Ligand SMILES: Cc1ncc(C[n+]2csc(CCOP(=O)(O)OP(=O)(O)O)c2C)c(N)n1
Ligand SMILES: CC(=O)[C@@H](O)[C@H](O)COP(=O)(O)O
């Protein structure tokens with residue numbers, strides 16, 4: 036790693052020879068395979084941008100020039116080249132983030148791991164440079180072919196292309212894949228560009244050869260260039276990007292540093308928006324014993340780099356696999372049930388369904404908004420669509436859920452995987468907002484299963500609803516042991532009685548502990564700890580957390596207080612809805628919610644984050660006990676006991692420093 040060790044920042048790249056650059060690229064590949072195999076992470080995407088990242092940092096002057104990464108999962112090489120070499124705790128608590136991070140480096144801008152936003156950022160930064168007269172700075176946006184299928188990318192492109200004299204460089208990192216091969220007309224067009232513009236490659240080659248040819252080389256190159264221009268204008272099909280008003284440069288071999296640099300230098304000279312189309316290979320240079328991985332090692336867990344065998348034993352059955360299996364069963368019984376994925380067929384568990392019913396599943400690309408609206412169309416057309424996405428990504432389709440699906444009372448089921456704290460993917464990947472954001476959607480129902488059996492049951496209940504949106508949400512962890520119900524009150528499962536009388540026969544207790552979904556495990560364990568202190572908790576799983584079960588206020592009224600535990604933001608979540616329902620029913624009881632504070636959570640394992648938030652049995656029991664003590668004291672008119680602790684969730688870890696505004700030169 037001789038050369039990589041010598042790279043303390045982008046300036047150290049500038050003097051390296053062509054041979055040294057090639058050697059550096061191989062050192063980086065070896066480093067990535069070794070490091071990411073130890074920690075897990077986005078191995079494939081980063082192996083695909085080694086030469087591209089080197090070329091970008093040689094041609095541009097980061098951070099003066101802004102190099103922006105869409106999604107950011109492919110920024111490991113960028114991190115290596117900007118002085119960050121300790122990957123030992125990548126995506127781990129206190130270690131490097133798996134995405135750009137302003138707290139880590141001034142070279143990083145976009146921390147959001149949601150795809151298709153980079154061109155919007157670039158448009159804004161380019162406008163800021165223009166308004167502030169920073170004509171000597173470049174904005175370079177790297178976007179994958181997958182991210183280009185996202186609608187926001189086209190909103191930005193429409194604006195960028197309109198400003199013919201505002202410099203902005205777009206680098207399309209075209210490896211023909213998201214997880215799977217990228218779908219749609221855009222992918223087809225990129226494929227056309229890959230083949231039609233072969234003369235670009237010839238030109239790039241010819242230029243390098245000619246420019247090395249003394250005396251006649253340059254003039255000959257210029258005449259060739261002129262001829263090429265004439266040819267292109269006369270014969271070659273104008274690509275979509277040029278039709279839009281962008282200068283198109285490419286396709287370029289994205290693994291040829293000299294060719295990429297040459298294209299970037301051309302783009303840098305162009306006084307307007309220019310798109311450099313780079314062809315790369317996801318997972319390049321990694322050929323383990325395992326036959327080619329289906330998704331080219333998009334995300335890997337900690338593994339043996341030779342065999343890809345996981346280093347840690349799998350933690351058991353995933354919620355995703357339970358969902359996927361039940362979908363195949365439902366698909367056999369219900370020919371009207373169809374499925375939609377946003378470029379994540381396998382990660383969301385729809386691969387089996389797709390194999391069984393290939394004509395009843397669509398990959399719409401990284402286009403969650405379109406997924407929701409097209410689902411409204413499917414439902415109106417007489418089918419029942421199941422839209423499977425990660426919880427955090429449904430945020431961007433809120434308006435479509437509200438105004439297309441719910442307003443028209445469409446029977447659409449949204450299955451939100453990775454709901455709650457996901458952890459290692461950092462703040463923008465936690466699925467911690469859905470049970471707040473979706474609370475305001477009229478008619479929409481939300482289920483949070485506590486175990487596999489409930490997931491199967493609630494999924495079936497959901498696809499039976501044909502006049503409103505339904506949502507099923509579950510976390511990124513293994514499915515726990517089955518949690519049996521002792522009784523049913525209304526539509527709610529009683530998991531533990533709080534007093535001698537069973538809850539379904541009028542019994543109550545000190546605390547009604549409402550547990551949302553997988554937090555049932557925490558709630559039940561907390562109730563056991565409280566019982567040791569003589570506090571009787573009735574633990575109830577609402578199953579459908581929205582709307583609040585009509586029987587809940589009556590059940591609550593047989594207790595002294597209500598506590599709600601949820602793997603969701605405390606703001607406007609299940610706890611808030613329960614408190615509102617009690618007020619509406621004029622049941623005057625204190626309600627305490629134990630959930631996620633209104634904060635962005637730094638990356639760490641899910642268990643570590645939950646522990647930091649106090650969402651563990653011991654802490655939850657302690658805080659409920661303390662709250663009850665304060666409530667009792669208040670009832671007796673006495674001051675709260677000293678050090679009674681706080682019922683509110685401890686503050687989340689401090690957010691990273693706010694964005695450093697660019698200082699005027
Ligand atoms: C809005 C949104 N939906 C889904 C994802 C999940 N996701 C992460 S990377 C990825 C594929 C990105 O493909 P591409 O942009 O081509 O980048 P590559 O991995 O090929 O480098 C997807 C779907 C996401 N990050 N954001
Ligand atoms: C970058 C991105 O959004 C995905 O690749 C995500 O990191 C995958 O998350 P899981 O590993 O939980 O499937």
Ligand SMILES: [Mg+2]
Pocket residue numbers: 179180181208209210211212213
């Ligand atoms: Mg791609």
